[in-house]
Amino acid sequence: MRHAQTCPLRGRAIYERAMRRLSAAGARLLLSALLALATALPLAAAAADAVPTAQDPVAASRAVKLSEKLRCLVCQNQSIAESNAELALDLRRQIHEQIAAGKSDEQIVDYMVARYGDFVLYQPPVKATTVLLWAGPALLMLLGFFILARTLRARRRLAAEPPLSAAEHERAARLLAGDAGKEDS
Amino acid sequence: MKKRLIPLAIFVVLVGFLLVGLGLNPREVPSPLIDKPAPQFTLAQLHEPAKMLGTADLKGQVWLLNVWASWCVSCREEHPLLVELSRAKIVPIVGLNYKDEPQAGKGWLRQFGDPYSVSVIDRDGRVGIDFGVYGVPETFVIDKQGTIRYKQIGPVTAEALEKKILPLVRELQAASANVPAPRARS
Numbered sequence: 001m002r003h004a005q006t007c008p009l010r011g012r013a014i015y016e017r018a019m020r021r022l023s024a025a026g027a028r029l030l031l032s033a034l035l036a037l038a039t040a041l042p043l044a045a046a047a048a049d050a051v052p053t054a055q056d057p058v059a060a061s062r063a064v065k066l067s068e069k070l071r072c073l074v075c076q077n078q079s080i081a082e083s084n085a086e087l088a089l090d091l092r093r094q095i096h097e098q099i100a101a102g103k104s105d106e107q108i109v110d111y112m113v114a115r116y117g118d119f120v121l122y123q124p125p126v127k128a129t130t131v132l133l134w135a136g137p138a139l140l141m142l143l144g145f146f147i148l149a150r151t152l153r154a155r156r157r158l159a160a161e162p163p164l165s166a167a168e169h170e171r172a173a174r175l176l177a178g179d180a181g182k183e184d185s
Numbered sequence: 186m187k188k189r190l191i192p193l194a195i196f197v198v199l200v201g202f203l204l205v206g207l208g209l210n211p212r213e214v215p216s217p218l219i220d221k222p223a224p225q226f227t228l229a230q231l232h233e234p235a236k237m238l239g240t241a242d243l244k245g246q247v248w249l250l251n252v253w254a255s256w257c258v259s260c261r262e263e264h265p266l267l268v269e270l271s272r273a274k275i276v277p278i279v280g281l282n283y284k285d286e287p288q289a290g291k292g293w294l295r296q297f298g299d300p301y302s303v304s305v306i307d308r309d310g311r312v313g314i315d316f317g318v319y320g321v322p323e324t325f326v327i328d329k330q331g332t333i334r335y336k337q338i339g340p341v342t343a344e345a346l347e348k349k350i351l352p353l354v355r356e357l358q359a360a361s362a363n364v365p366a367p368r369a370r371s
Binding site for chain 1: 211212214215216217218284309310313314315316317319320
């Protein structure tokens with residue numbers, strides 16, 4: 001629990017917000033009741049979250065698509081669409097508001113990148129610092145082809161080696177017989 | 186013989202990468218705001234909500250912006266250090282009371298001490314977003330021109346304070362001739 005960077009499960013954020021309001025009052029009993037209630041609340045929370053663009057299905061789907069492209073900085077393996085961290089809630093609200101204000105998707109993404117860096121993008125832009133990231137797989141494949149070609153050539157050379165001479169045949173036969181003899185005894 | 190060493194070499198390189206990876210903290214996302222002007226804000230003060238404080242009021246001096254909240258557990262970890270720093274009157278610390286109840290915030294300061302020259306209320310976390318805050322506490326060092334020079338993600342530690350923040354603050358304070366005296370809240 002370093003920082004306030006926890007990844008809440010559904011309902012947890014509601015509990016934490018309630019906790020914040022009540023912590024001064026110290027109403028512990030009420031809190032545990034709330035905790036129980038909070039586990040039953042996720043549907044209500046999802047509904048409340050969807051209100052701003054609910055009237056406009058196009059805007060709503062834009063908001064969802066955008067928030068799926070953006071990474072939540074608190075729960076780093078979740079997108080802003082999936083995460084229930086407070087920050088993700090706030091950023092979803094930002095997206096809704098900016099769509100309502102007529103901003104383009106690009107402007108909204110730029111807004112996020114200006115504040116949180118390329119890290120918020122699941123698909124990082126091609127830059128001097130990310131060239132290796134983008135070209136890496138292709139380079140690895142080229143390396144693979146190179147090794148494959150070399151191996152195949154080496155194998156062909158092996159196949160092309162001259163057959164055994166008569167003396168070598170004899171030695172091989174002797175060795176084989178000797179081995180067999182040992183095995184038998 | 187050389188060929189046999191290749192897998193070993195690959196293994197050593199891999200271990201090297203993994204070792205470096207162990208030392209990295211994926212939670213610390215470098216801020217794109219470093220060396221950029223601090224986002225403008227005008228917010229009500231925690232102790233005198235009728236009074237506003239804005240970025241413009243702080244121009245001309247080096248200051249710290251500390252993002253805190255009464256609900257933030259690790260803020261308590263860094264708090265004694267901040268109180269000590271404010272007593273030394275080296276640099277004014279502005280508190281951004283992030284997504285907090287003003288009453289709870291004030292109570293928290295009464296309980297643990299108030300290191301802030303001023304605290305401002307960021308009730309819905311919008312200014313926090315402008316500053317790219319994603320975990321509380323966070324601390325920014327802002328220079329006389331209003332440029333963000335450093336960001337501490339997570340609690341300020343004694344080490345970070347001595348090795349990074351204070352040297353930087355002194356350097357920035359020395360940057361211009363007319364150094365305004367650091368003020369603490371009267």
